[in-house]
Amino acid sequence: xxxxxxxQRPAEIVGPELIGCRLIKRQSNGxxxxxxxxxxxAYSQKDAACHGYQRRSKSNETLFGHPGKFYVxxxxxxxxxxxxxxxxxxxxxxxxxxxxxxxxxxxxxxxxPGLVARRFGLNRSHDSWPISVENGLWLSExxxxxxSNMHKIVNTTRIGISKAKDLPLRWYLQSSxxxxxxxxxxxxPTREKAWQPEKEDIQ
DNA sequence: TTCACGATTCTA
DNA sequence: AGAATCGTGAAG
Numbered sequence: 001x002x003x004x005x006x007x008q009r010p011a012e013i014v015g016p017e018l019i020g021c022r023l024i025k026r027q028s029n030g031x032x033x034x035x036x037x038x039x040x041x042a043y044s045q046k047d048a049a050c051h052g053y054q055r056r057s058k059s060n061e062t063l064f065g066h067p068g069k070f071y072v073x074x075x076x077x078x079x080x081x082x083x084x085x086x087x088x089x090x091x092x093x094x095x096x097x098x099x100x101x102x103x104x105x106x107x108x109x110x111x112x113p114g115l116v117a118r119r120f121g122l123n124r125s126h127d128s129w130p131i132s133v134e135n136g137l138w139l140s141e142x143x144x145x146x147x148s149n150m151h152k153i154v155n156t157t158r159i160g161i162s163k164a165k166d167l168p169l170r171w172y173l174q175s176s177x178x179x180x181x182x183x184x185x186x187x188x189p190t191r192e193k194a195w196q197p198e199k200e201d202i203q
Numbered sequence: 204t205t206c207a208c209g210a211t212t213c214t215a
Numbered sequence: 216a217g218a219a220t221c222g223t224g225a226a227g
Contacts, residue, residue, distance in 0.1 A: 041210070049210070059223065077221025079211050096210055114211050160210055180211095 007067040011042035026136035039099035039172040045092040048163035052092020063092040079114030101178040112180040156183040
C-alpha cells in the first residue's frame, strides 16, 4: 500500500511516479483484480483543463478535498474516469489513471480511462473513497522486477481536452502496448519486445 | 427550463 | 473523421 505521504505532493510529481504502480481491487468473490498503471495525466487548480479550475461544485468537491482518495466522475454521459486526489486540502489537484495493463488479459482491456473504470467496476459511488486495503480498493508500489525506473517513461501532452492542451502533463510506459494513444513518432512495440505484467509481479 | 459541452470510445 | 449519449453548470 502506498503511504499517504506519496499522495501529499503536487500532481505533476505523483503522475509519473504512479507509472508502474498497481491498482488493486478486492472483488465481491474475494479474488483480487489488479493491474499495472501504464499511463497517467496530472491536473491541478491552476490549469484551465482541471475540473477544479476556478469552480467548486457538488460534482468536483472531492478534488478539493484531502489527498489519498479516489475522485470518480462521469464523462460524456457514458464513461467514468478514475483519479487519485493529490497535494493538499483545499487545492484541487489529481492524477487521472488513463491505462492499466492487466496480467493474462487482453492488452487493450483497460486501455483508456473509461475502460479502466469499466474493467474495475468503478463509478460515482466510489467517488471520495479513501485509497485503502480496508475498502478493498488501493494502490501498491512498483515491484522491483516490473515496470519501473529501468523502463523508459514518455512525457507528453494530455489527451481529449480543449484547454491548456500544450502542457506536458501526460506520462506513459513506452514499452507497454496498453497505452491508449502514443505520442507522435512513438511506435507501439511488437508483442515480442513489449513489456507485460506477469503473475509473479504480485507479492 | 433550455442549451452547450465535455479528462471518451467505437466505427467507417 | 464523426456519431453516440446524458449529467452538469450557466444563462435566460
